[in-house]
Amino acid sequence: MTTVNALSEIAALIGDPARTAMLQLLMDGRAHTASDLAHTAGVTAQTASGHLSRMVEANLLAARAEGRNRFYRLASPDVAQVMESLMTLAGMRAGPASRTAAWRRDPDLRFCRTCYDHLAGQVGIAVTDSLTQHGHLEPKGPRDWTLTNSGELFCERLGVDLDGAKKAESRHFARQCLDWSERRPHISGSLGAAIADTFFKRGWAERLRRSRTVRLTDSGRRALGSHFGASV
Amino acid sequence: MTTVNALSEIAALIGDPARTAMLQLLMDGRAHTASDLAHTAGVTAQTASGHLSRMVEANLLAARAEGRNRFYRLASPDVAQVMESLMTLAGMRAGPASRTAAWRRDPDLRFCRTCYDHLAGQVGIAVTDSLTQHGHLEPKGPRDWTLTNSGELFCERLGVDLDGAKKAESRHFARQCLDWSERRPHISGSLGAAIADTFFKRGWAERLRRSRTVRLTDSGRRALGSHFGASV
DNA sequence: TCAATGCTTCGGCGGCTGCCGAAATGTCAT
DNA sequence: ATGACATTTCGGCAGCCGCCGAAGCATTGA
Known part of the structure; x- marks a missing residue:
């Protein structure tokens, strides 16, 4: 019961164009500011803030405050793994993610x-x-x-x-x-x-x-x- | 643009409790009838039918008609891969999927x-x-x-x-x-x-x-x- | 201290979508 | 043919969610 919900909640979070755009940017493995992510997603800062806090809440992202900026990054390799498998299914061959995949696996x-x-x-x-x-x-x-x-x-x-x-x-x-x-x-x-x-x-x-x-x-x-x- | 949308659309499809329940059942690798899937998801046959046709349209499922039944199964191993990575991220250790994963990998x-x-x-x-x-x-x-x-x-x-x-x-x-x-x-x-x-x-x-x-x-x-x- | 900047919270609007009842289609059994 | 069964289509309702404007905090720099 709860497990099914956890899965669908995570998928629902990813299943939004704005959040997907943010996650794709974060697939480079680095941390990005909230404004940066908002701009990438094509939404205002308020909207982005809501998206980001929800993804942090769901343990998809990790946040780190630095000065008046707030940096967000993927919370774990598992998140990147999900994105990668989704990209495979969506038929995306190359892209910024392939670089990511390479260095994430680099022993x-x-x-x-x-x-x-x-x-x-x-x-x-x-x-x-x-x-x-x-x-x-x-x-x-x-x-x-x-x-x-x-x-x-x-x-x-x-x-x-x-x-x-x-x-x-x-x-x-x-x-x-x-x-x-x-x-x-x-x-x-x-x-x-x-x-x-x-x-x-x-x-x-x-x-x-x-x-x-x-x-x-x-x-x-x-x-x-x-x-x-x-x-x- | 279109690639991002493809990804988020797929994730959005998975990100619904009823559809997730269906996909979880289908993770056993077999084909199931529409009624079976409707019952598992806890929705009526009409609702299930809508879900199923949308997932077929998105190439998540494949449908096969047999008599007055219609059997649905996962369209490709890539779909199972996505579900598995999501289950990992959702923190599910054992479950029906582990059996699936095991036999899918059985050489x-x-x-x-x-x-x-x-x-x-x-x-x-x-x-x-x-x-x-x-x-x-x-x-x-x-x-x-x-x-x-x-x-x-x-x-x-x-x-x-x-x-x-x-x-x-x-x-x-x-x-x-x-x-x-x-x-x-x-x-x-x-x-x-x-x-x-x-x-x-x-x-x-x-x-x-x-x-x-x-x-x-x-x-x-x-x-x-x-x-x-x-x-x- | 004051203004600028980055981010978040609040409130309300609009659209999308999941849901079911009713009814249509197609298939099997008698 | 007729009834039973599985599935789909249609229509309408209700709730959720993403979006932005406005306002509120926090940090930085003059």
Whole structure:
């Protein structure tokens, strides 16, 4: 009963031209502002706002406020999967989505990538899980963490620039960021960025040219084991 | 423009509780009558009829008239794929669909099975392709074939009961039947049934108990090569 | 502090669509 | 032929939903 309704409600949400246009734009995997989506859908900002909040409510989209903008992105790969199968059925061969499909399935990208300026993918999750499981991070509020005393010590010994991270007053320090491929939060904010910097500076990871993909070096793999007690 | 609309129209069709209930029932891969679907959806026959014709129009369903009943089934595996991805997104773990998904992926079933009383799957397609490529079958109308003179000779040498097949006046003789897994037509009708009988009588194939799956025997594999020039 | 910008909420209008009753069509059984 | 059954078509009603204008918050920058 309820399951059937859940399915039809989701399909009904997708089954509106304005919302479909928004979802198609979001199939590029990036986050877009509400105005951007409204313009794409060809509706006014009010109408778009209603559409967007309904899709967030139904867990089709995830929203993130930044300044006076609000960024929306697809909530999970499952949503993209639904859109892709619908596009197949609708007889759409190529399009912006094919690019999306390619990078969504890219195993390297799922393994390790940058999310803005911090680490994401399996490696990002491994680091985050290690920190929480060792008591270095503790939940604070719905979307933040606190760096515990042991966490500070751990970061200092790792060579993370904690002072620099704490100075960035204008942004969150230890923020939870929902991982696109792993569907669990990884560490972001200025601390997440500082940790990622450490990985790059110590040669544990390398950015790939013109891509968000990050390659974990051999020493990086060893470091994950020795410092974080994690294996990926 | 038109592509976006096609997508949203399909999603809108799925996005109705009554239609969703029907589609869920049809996820078992079989054909169901209009009344059956109406009852499942909890609507009257008139309402169901409207829903069904709209879904046929949109190529979500295929309809087949038989006596005073009308059987509807999913038009293609792509439709099932959409439903599956939606079910995943809606958070349905088990259910009638999981059975469906399982048998749709069953390699043995995709390889060879009965479709009512004739052969389907890769073997059914191989037989059909062999007949058409050797000029034994020629297209007649949109959904039928004609058995050519060479085809009659071929069937007689194979031991197919052509006389019996021709006597069944009330049904099509050499009908095209869209293969669920191969997405191309295979031979059905009374000729298709007679060919399948030959396979069973000569020990080329065996029905598996309580299943539509058919096992191709070793001699059947050899026969496919020697008589049909096909390898599967 | 004030104006500009981005986004959301509220209220009301218009159209679309799902629903059923009634009736028509087509098929089977006697 | 006649009645029973399955399905479809027609017509009209009711409710939902997308749309926009107007107004209200929040953030940014001068």
